[in-house]
Structure formats: C-alpha cells, structure tokens
Amino acid sequence: MADYKKPLPHPTAVTRPFWEAAKRHELQIQQCGACHAHVFYPREVCPECLSPELGWVKVSGKGTLYSYTIAQAPTHHSFTEDVPYVIAIVELAEGPHLTSNIVGCPIESLKVDMPVVASFVDVTPDITLVKFRPA
Numbered sequence: 001m002a003d004y005k006k007p008l009p010h011p012t013a014v015t016r017p018f019w020e021a022a023k024r025h026e027l028q029i030q031q032c033g034a035c036h037a038h039v040f041y042p043r044e045v046c047p048e049c050l051s052p053e054l055g056w057v058k059v060s061g062k063g064t065l066y067s068y069t070i071a072q073a074p075t076h077h078s079f080t081e082d083v084p085y086v087i088a089i090v091e092l093a094e095g096p097h098l099t100s101n102i103v104g105c106p107i108e109s110l111k112v113d114m115p116v117v118a119s120f121v122d123v124t125p126d127i128t129l130v131k132f133r134p135a
C-alpha cells in the first residue's frame with residue numbers, strides 16, 4: 001500500500017464525503033433535498049433542479065455495466081504493468097453513472113448490462129478507490 005505510485009485523487013470540500021465514505025468501504029453519492037434526484041459526480045447544485053440542497057446518502061453499490069473499453073496501452077506510464085485493463089461506465093441502481101474499473105473478472109467475460117457491485121481498494125492510508133466486480 002505504501003508503494004502506490006499511480007495518480008491519486010485530491011479530495012476537495014465538495015468531493016471529500018465521497019472519499020471519506022470510500023475509506024469506510026461505503027459508496028455514498030449526493031441526493032437532492034428538493035427533487036430527490038441521486039447525483040454523481042459530486043457538485044454544489046443539483047443538475048436536475050439547480051437546488052443547492054444536496055446531501056450525502058449511502059447507496060447499495062449495486063449497478064450494471066453500462067459501457068466499457070479495454071485499455072491496450074497505458075493511459076499513464078504508471079499503469080504500464082496493468083495493461084490490458086478495463087475502463088468502465090457503471091450505471092448505479094440509483095441511476096447515476098460512475099467511471100471506474102472492473103476487477104476480478106476475465107475481460108472475455110464482460111458483457112454490457114452485467115450486474116456489478118462496488119469493490120473498495122485501499123491504496124494508501126488516506127485513499128480508497130471505488131472499483132467494481134461482477135455481482
């Protein structure tokens with residue numbers, strides 16, 4: 001864990017609750033207090049109704065594989081040893097889409113719409129990444 005050399009997220013005031021939840025191995029996204037829409041990525045106003053009343057809620061971590069691509073060349077030199085790897089868009093059960101990786105699954109077994117579930121990877125003492133694996 002201490003030798004993690006890949007790019008890391010830099011939590012901000014807006015995104016920090018997402019990263020703190022991930023560290024507890026929980027998936028949290030925002031929900032609008034006015035129209036109740038679930039919102040991801042984290043932001044300051046609801047994209048549906050422009051209300052600033054966004055709160056954080058724990059969600060199931062369940063979703064489906066909406067789309068994916070196979071990285072045959074590293075997108076950053078630090079990912080060289082991971083090639084090939086899966087860059088995926090997951091549609092959460094609550095609706096929002098989240099870009100991540102699919103892990104724990106042979107690439108040949110990937111299918112659009114397959115059920116997936118969040119999988120938490122502690123990469124440093126402060127940062128846990130949210131990836132997905134087959135449900």
Ligand SMILES: [Zn+2]
Nearest residue numbers: 032035046049
């Ligand atoms: Zn709203």
